[in-house]
Structure formats: C-alpha cells, structure tokens
Amino acid sequence: MQLDSAGIFVKRMEVAMSAVMAKNGHQTTYDQFAARNAEILAQLPEDQRNNIAAYFSGSTSMPGLTPGKLIEQYLAWAKLAVFKTRVALDRGAPNRASDFFKGSPIVAFGDRSKSEKPEEIAEFAKTVRGGNCEEFSATAFVELKQMGARPIRWFKLNNADHAFVMIGHQGRIFQMDDAMLKTLGASMVVCDAWNDDYFIASRIPERLPGYKAPFHATSYADFGC
Known part of the structure; x- marks a missing residue:
C-alpha cells in the first residue's frame, strides 16, 4: 500500500516480470498468459497492456486484452x-x-x-x-x-x-x-x-x-x- 501511494504500481511490475519469465521459459501462449492475468492487466492503461502483449508476442498488432x-x-x-x-x-x-x-x-x-x-x-x-x-x-x-x-x-x-x-x-x-x-x-x-x-x-x-x-x-x- 505504501508503494502504491507513492505512485509505484506494484502489480504492474509483477505482471511485467511474469511476462518476461513466461516468455523466456516458453511456458505458455500470450492468450493463456492474458487469461491468467486478466485482473491485473485490466488495471493497466491500454498502452501498457499493449506493450506487454507486443513484448510477449513480438507483434504490435496483438491487443493487450480483447474488448x-x-x-x-x-x-x-x-x-x-x-x-x-x-x-x-x-x-x-x-x-x-x-x-x-x-x-x-x-x-x-x-x-x-x-x-x-x-x-x-x-x-x-x-x-x-x-x-x-x-x-x-x-x-x-x-x-x-x-x-x-x-x-x-x-x-x-x-x-x-x-x-x-x-x-x-x-x-x-x-x-x-x-x-x-x-x-x-x-x-x-x-x-x-x-x-x-x-x-x-x-x-x-x-x-x-x-x-x-x-x-x-x-x-x-x-x-x-
């Protein structure tokens, strides 16, 4: 809570690190990753969701979360x-x-x-x-x-x-x-x-x-x- 109040969104850091680990480990597809982390991804601004999707998939056309x-x-x-x-x-x-x-x-x-x-x-x-x-x-x-x-x-x-x-x-x-x-x-x-x-x-x-x-x-x- 103290980090959140200081403007540091901990969950964003957590989901970003999870994306790095999942991609490097070739553990899952982005759709599977997004489904598991939908609650956190939904809290992020659209551009940040899309950046994570682009990093994970290598495609800028991949939506961070579908509508x-x-x-x-x-x-x-x-x-x-x-x-x-x-x-x-x-x-x-x-x-x-x-x-x-x-x-x-x-x-x-x-x-x-x-x-x-x-x-x-x-x-x-x-x-x-x-x-x-x-x-x-x-x-x-x-x-x-x-x-x-x-x-x-x-x-x-x-x-x-x-x-x-x-x-x-x-x-x-x-x-x-x-x-x-x-x-x-x-x-x-x-x-x-x-x-x-x-x-x-x-x-x-x-x-x-x-x-x-x-x-x-x-x-x-x-x-x-």
Missing part, C-alpha cells in the same frame, strides 16, 4: 462490489421496496457530513448499515477502489435522483450524455449496488433506475482514470 475480456473483468469486479456493498449495508435502503423487511434504517441522511467524498459517505453508510442510492454507490466505489478495479467513476444523474458507478474507459469523463453513451456504452460497465444490479453500460436506458432521456450524468469522483 470482450475487459468487459468480462469489469463485470466480475462489479458483481463482487455489489455483493460486498449489500453485505456491508445489510439493512438495505429505506427508499427501495424490496428492502423494507430487512429493517432499513430510518435515519436523517441530511445530518451526516456534507462531504461529497465517497470514502466519507461510505464510512457513514457502513455505520448505519444502509442508505439510499448515494450511500450504496459511494460504498461500491470504495469497494471497487480497494479491490484495485480501475478506471472507475462515481456518477449522479443530473435530471433524476440516482447515483451509480461506472467501470471502464481510460481518460477523464466529467459529463456523460446520450452521445457519449452510444460511443462508449459497449466498453463500460455499470455497478448499481442500490438496485443490486450490474450490466454493460449500453443497457442504461432499460436497466438504470431513474433513467430519462436525454441522459445526462456528472462524475463526482474517479480513480485510475
């Missing part, structure tokens, strides 16, 4: 984050009908810190073991961050009341609209812990609670972008 493998990893991260969030916030959401019999906490959410930091919101949510979509999404963001998932962004809808997390796409995104969703939707994944759901972002119009056209969401926090 399908990236989506598989993003979905795996989202599934785990939803599970861990709903375990931590086991009393559920007072504004979600299916959570009513879980003993959803009736608390004054306005009394919590006015912080917009997902880490502080998640800490509060874990204390009361529940919350609304903001608390659930902030907690999922923190869970994803702790498991090393990247790139991740914490979004809130501008024209409706819902918050969620998106995984994928290297580079800054401050606003997401319908045009951007059409361009990037197939390469990103939504993690919606409040709704106990995760899915490819292109399905936002049919799966995201509160969705209404035109789609417009703002990113309030990101990691690994």
Whole structure:
C-alpha cells in the first residue's frame, strides 16, 4: 500500500516480470498468459497492456486484452462490489421496496457530513448499515477502489435522483450524455449496488433506475482514470 501511494504500481511490475519469465521459459501462449492475468492487466492503461502483449508476442498488432475480456473483468469486479456493498449495508435502503423487511434504517441522511467524498459517505453508510442510492454507490466505489478495479467513476444523474458507478474507459469523463453513451456504452460497465444490479453500460436506458432521456450524468469522483 505504501508503494502504491507513492505512485509505484506494484502489480504492474509483477505482471511485467511474469511476462518476461513466461516468455523466456516458453511456458505458455500470450492468450493463456492474458487469461491468467486478466485482473491485473485490466488495471493497466491500454498502452501498457499493449506493450506487454507486443513484448510477449513480438507483434504490435496483438491487443493487450480483447474488448470482450475487459468487459468480462469489469463485470466480475462489479458483481463482487455489489455483493460486498449489500453485505456491508445489510439493512438495505429505506427508499427501495424490496428492502423494507430487512429493517432499513430510518435515519436523517441530511445530518451526516456534507462531504461529497465517497470514502466519507461510505464510512457513514457502513455505520448505519444502509442508505439510499448515494450511500450504496459511494460504498461500491470504495469497494471497487480497494479491490484495485480501475478506471472507475462515481456518477449522479443530473435530471433524476440516482447515483451509480461506472467501470471502464481510460481518460477523464466529467459529463456523460446520450452521445457519449452510444460511443462508449459497449466498453463500460455499470455497478448499481442500490438496485443490486450490474450490466454493460449500453443497457442504461432499460436497466438504470431513474433513467430519462436525454441522459445526462456528472462524475463526482474517479480513480485510475
């Protein structure tokens, strides 16, 4: 953790050394190597994944990870984050009908810190073991961050009341609209812990609670972008 905080990405070093050893030992194909190391490779920027693939295979046309493998990893991260969030916030959401019999906490959410930091919101949510979509999404963001998932962004809808997390796409995104969703939707994944759901972002119009056209969401926090 100290090395990570100092800007030294240990897992990148580990997977690079693994690639050197596997190539020199003629132990495996790159596809096999990438499948075994997909979780770490998915955390790297695309150019670094491609550099490892080019070194291993000797071909600059070899993708670091195929789009399908990236989506598989993003979905795996989202599934785990939803599970861990709903375990931590086991009393559920007072504004979600299916959570009513879980003993959803009736608390004054306005009394919590006015912080917009997902880490502080998640800490509060874990204390009361529940919350609304903001608390659930902030907690999922923190869970994803702790498991090393990247790139991740914490979004809130501008024209409706819902918050969620998106995984994928290297580079800054401050606003997401319908045009951007059409361009990037197939390469990103939504993690919606409040709704106990995760899915490819292109399905936002049919799966995201509160969705209404035109789609417009703002990113309030990101990691690994």
